[in-house]
Amino acid sequence: MSENFLINNQGLESGKMKMCNIRTGLDKACLKEAIIDHLFYKQGCEPEGASINDVYLAVSYALRDRLLHHGLKTFDAVLEDEDIRLVSYLSAEFLMGPQLGANLIDLNIFDEMRQAVTELGFDFKLVLEQEEEPGLGNGGLGRLASCYMDSLASLEIPAIGYGIRYEFGIFDQEIKDGWQVEITDKWLRYGNPWEIARPESSVNVYFGGYTEQYSNEIGKVLRRWVPSYVVKGIPYDTSEMGYKVASCNFLRLWKSEAIESFDFSSFNHGDYYKAVMDKIESENISKILYPNDELYVGKQLRLKQQYFFSSCSLQDMMRMHLENQGKPQDFHKKWAIQLNDTHPAISVAELMRILLDECKLDWKTAWETTQQTFSYTNHTLLPEALEKWPLDLFKALLPRLLEIIYEINYRFLEEVKRRFPEDNNILSRLSLIEETGSSYVRMANLACVGSYAINGVASLHTELLKKNILNDWVSMYPDKFYNITNGITPRRFVVLSNPGLSKLITKNIGDTWPQYLNELKKLEPFAYDANFKEQFRQVKIENKRILSSVIKDRIGIVVNPSSMFDVQVKRIHEYKRQHLNVLHILTLYLRIKSNPDIEIQPRTFIFWGKAAPGYFMAKLLIKLINSVGNLVNNDFDVRDRIKVVFFPDFNVKNAQLIYPAADLSEQISTSGKEASGTGNMKFALNGALTIGTLDGANIEIREEVGYENFFLFGLTASQVIEVKQNNYDPRFIYENNMELNAVIKFINSGILSNGDRNLFKPITDNLLYGDPYLLLADYPLYISCQDIVAETWKDKDKWNTMAVLNVARMGKFSSDRSINDYCENIWKVKPFKLKIE
Numbered sequence: 001m002s003e004n005f006l007i008n009n010q011g012l013e014s015g016k017m018k019m020c021n022i023r024t025g026l027d028k029a030c031l032k033e034a035i036i037d038h039l040f041y042k043q044g045c046e047p048e049g050a051s052i053n054d055v056y057l058a059v060s061y062a063l064r065d066r067l068l069h070h071g072l073k074t075f076d077a078v079l080e081d082e083d084i085r086l087v088s089y090l091s092a093e094f095l096m097g098p099q100l101g102a103n104l105i106d107l108n109i110f111d112e113m114r115q116a117v118t119e120l121g122f123d124f125k126l127v128l129e130q131e132e133e134p135g136l137g138n139g140g141l142g143r144l145a146s147c148y149m150d151s152l153a154s155l156e157i158p159a160i161g162y163g164i165r166y167e168f169g170i171f172d173q174e175i176k177d178g179w180q181v182e183i184t185d186k187w188l189r190y191g192n193p194w195e196i197a198r199p200e201s202s203v204n205v206y207f208g209g210y211t212e213q214y215s216n217e218i219g220k221v222l223r224r225w226v227p228s229y230v231v232k233g234i235p236y237d238t239s240e241m242g243y244k245v246a247s248c249n250f251l252r253l254w255k256s257e258a259i260e261s262f263d264f265s266s267f268n269h270g271d272y273y274k275a276v277m278d279k280i281e282s283e284n285i286s287k288i289l290y291p292n293d294e295l296y297v298g299k300q301l302r303l304k305q306q307y308f309f310s311s312c313s314l315q316d317m318m319r320m321h322l323e324n325q326g327k328p329q330d331f332h333k334k335w336a337i338q339l340n341d342t343h344p345a346i347s348v349a350e351l352m353r354i355l356l357d358e359c360k361l362d363w364k365t366a367w368e369t370t371q372q373t374f375s376y377t378n379h380t381l382l383p384e385a386l387e388k389w390p391l392d393l394f395k396a397l398l399p400r401l402l403e404i405i406y407e408i409n410y411r412f413l414e415e416v417k418r419r420f421p422e423d424n425n426i427l428s429r430l431s432l433i434e435e436t437g438s439s440y441v442r443m444a445n446l447a448c449v450g451s452y453a454i455n456g457v458a459s460l461h462t463e464l465l466k467k468n469i470l471n472d473w474v475s476m477y478p479d480k481f482y483n484i485t486n487g488i489t490p491r492r493f494v495v496l497s498n499p500g501l502s503k504l505i506t507k508n509i510g511d512t513w514p515q516y517l518n519e520l521k522k523l524e525p526f527a528y529d530a531n532f533k534e535q536f537r538q539v540k541i542e543n544k545r546i547l548s549s550v551i552k553d554r555i556g557i558v559v560n561p562s563s564m565f566d567v568q569v570k571r572i573h574e575y576k577r578q579h580l581n582v583l584h585i586l587t588l589y590l591r592i593k594s595n596p597d598i599e600i601q602p603r604t605f606i607f608w609g610k611a612a613p614g615y616f617m618a619k620l621l622i623k624l625i626n627s628v629g630n631l632v633n634n635d636f637d638v639r640d641r642i643k644v645v646f647f648p649d650f651n652v653k654n655a656q657l658i659y660p661a662a663d664l665s666e667q668i669s670t671s672g673k674e675a676s677g678t679g680n681m682k683f684a685l686n687g688a689l690t691i692g693t694l695d696g697a698n699i700e701i702r703e704e705v706g707y708e709n710f711f712l713f714g715l716t717a718s719q720v721i722e723v724k725q726n727n728y729d730p731r732f733i734y735e736n737n738m739e740l741n742a743v744i745k746f747i748n749s750g751i752l753s754n755g756d757r758n759l760f761k762p763i764t765d766n767l768l769y770g771d772p773y774l775l776l777a778d779y780p781l782y783i784s785c786q787d788i789v790a791e792t793w794k795d796k797d798k799w800n801t802m803a804v805l806n807v808a809r810m811g812k813f814s815s816d817r818s819i820n821d822y823c824e825n826i827w828k829v830k831p832f833k834l835k836i837e
Ligand SMILES: *Cc1c(COP(=O)(O)O)cnc(C)c1O
Pocket: 138, 139, 140, 143, 569, 570, 571, 650, 651, 652, 655, 676, 677, 678, 679, 680, 682
C-alpha cells in the first residue's frame, strides 16, 4: 500500500535539503526537535529539567501539530463542496481512551516517536502511561461512539462527533475493605493537550421563561421564546485521525459557561449574589457525567445537559450550512445526524425550533427537513432505561420545545387515527406524551417520529425491538427499521493494545488486515499449524505475564500466568450476572473443600467493573466478589488452584491490558437483556474463547466463529419469557440441586462476612424469592458448561486451535463494517479522499 498518504511539507518543499519542518516532519530527527521546542516554549523547561508530565505534554503537542494539518485541510474542502453530506454523530458520551498511542498508530509513526523519546533520554512507556484518559462515558455506549469516530475517520467519511466536555468524567473506583469507593475524576488537572478551545464559535442556549406570539415586519404571525436565562456553549475540538489516511475528522465537545452579565436587572438592583449564583448554575451544566449505565434517573440537570449539547450542536451545524450558502430547507442534504440513544432526542424538536422560529420556514417544510435529517439508534431492551421526562419539569425548563412537541404529537396522532381508526390503545401507546397519572414526555417516541431510520445494535436486539417495545412503530413505519450490529476498532483493540499478536498476524498475512479485517480469514489454515500455534501461545502467555505483574503491583495478589484467565469485565449489573460467575467459583471451592485432592484445572477469575453509585445490589455484588476472593486466595486447601481478583477502576486504559490477556470471556447475561455487547468482540478478536448465552451479539459471534468454537449454555430469550410466564419457582431448583443448595447456604453462613449472616441476604433473597434474571434456572447449565470448558483447557492444542479460529473469523466485528452499513443503508454517504497537492 502507498505510504505517502501523509502531508509532509518537508518532503515536498526541500527535496534533498535535510531540513526539519518542526510542525509536520515525521522522521525521528524532526520529532526530536519538535519535542524539544514544545518543552521549551510550551512547558518552559529544558529537557534536563523536564518532568514526565512535561514530556508527555510536549510529545502530545508535537503530535497535535501534525494532526491539525490534516484536520483543517479536510474541513475546508468538505464544507464548501455542496455534494458532500457530512455525518454528525450526537452522543452524550464518548469514552475515548488515551489519545497518544492511538494517534501514533494512525499516523504510522509509533516506532519513530518511541525512538525519538528514548534518544532524548526518557522512558517512552512512562510517557504513554502518564496520560489521564478522558472518561467521558459510562461503558459500552460511550465506547461505541469512540470506535465509530475511529472508523468514520479511517474510512474517510467526513464527520463531526458532538457531545459534552464534562469537567468530571466517570468516577475513579477504589476498593476499601471490599466495597467500592467513588473518587472524582479530575482528568483535566494536568492539562489536556489534545483539545483546542474555539470561543469565537460559541453559541447561546435558552432556558426557562415563556413563549409569546408576535407579528414580524411583513405581518407574519410567529412565536418566540423569552427565556429566563441564557447559557453559553464553548466548543472544544479534538482531532480524530483515521488509520493511514490523509483526512482527519474532529470531535466537538461543549463546555457551558455563563454569558457575560446577562441578568442586567439583577446587577442593576445590586443583586450581585444572584448574578453570581446564575453564573455557577450555568457552569454546572457541563460539570459532571451521570454515572448511571442502563438506568434512567430523571434529574433536572441531566435534561439541561441533553438540551444544552443538542442545541449547541444544531446551531453550530446550521451556522456552517448557512455560511456556505445552504438553504435552511436543504439542511438534511448537508447533514446526516445520528442520535446515539435518546440522550440527544430533544434535537428533533430543537431543529424544528430553529427552522420555524429562526429560519421562518412553514411547518410542513420544516417537518419534512427534520424527518430527513435524523436517524436513531436504540441501545436497550430494559424498560428501566427508557427516558421520559416529567411534563412539569420539561415545561418549566423548555417551554418552546414543549409547544413544538405538542404540535408534532397532534399532527402525528391525526395520522395514526387515519391509519388505525378502530384502535384507541395504539394512540396512547404511540403518543409522545405519556399520561399514566402523572404526565411525561417520551423521548424514544420523539426520536422515532422524528427519524427516517431506526436501528437496533445486534440482530436479536433489532428483532426483539420490533416484536416488543417498538412494535407499534413497526405497524406505523415498517420501512424505517434496520439492524446495524455493533463493532469495535481493531486499531485500538489489537494493533495498539496487543502488539505481539499484531506482529504475528502481519508476519503471516501482511499488514492490511487492520483496515480490511475480513483478511483475518487467511489465518484459518494456521489454526492447524503447530509452529504458528506455539507462537500464538507465547504471545498470549506474555500478555498474561504483563497483566499478572500489574495485578501484583496494584493489588498485591500473585497470580499464575499459566492458569486459565477466566475474565468478566464490564459494568456491574444484575442482568450481566456477575453473581452467576460467583456461584460457579463457590461451587468449585466447595468441591475442593469436600475433597482437597480433586482434580481442578488452575484458574484465575478476574473481575473488573464499576457499579452505579446509587445501585445497592451492584455495590453489594462487588463486596461479595471481594469477600470470596479473600477466602479462596488464602485457603490452604485451595493451594492456589483457584484465585479470585477484583481489579479496581475499569476504564479504557485498563481494558487495553485485559482483553489481550484473557483465555475465557464471560458473556453470561440473561438472554434478551444485553442489546449487543462489545466486550464480547474485543475478547474473541484477541483469541479468548467465549462462554456465553444466546444474547446480543454473542449469537452472531457464535455464527461466525463456529458453534464448535464457542461454549454455549442457558435459556434462550423466548424460553426466558416462557419460564417467567409459567410461575417460575427458583426455590424448587434450590431445593433440588445439591451443589447450588450448598453454595447459597454457604453465602449466608457468615464465613464470608465475619460472622454476619445478613450481609449478603439481599442477594440470596433476591435469587430465592423472584430471581428476575433467572440465575438459578441457568445455574445447572452454566456449571456443566464450565466443566466442559475445564475439560477442553486440558487439551492445550485443541484450545489453541479454537482460539486461532476465533481470531481468524472475527472480521465481521470491525466497527468499519458497522460504519459501512450506516453509510450505505442509512446515511447514503461516500468517502471523501483528501487530495494532497
Ligand atoms: C468495551 C468496553 C465496555 C463494554 O463492555 P461490555 O462487555 O460490552 O459491557 C465497557 N467499558 C469499557 C472501558 C470498554 O472498553
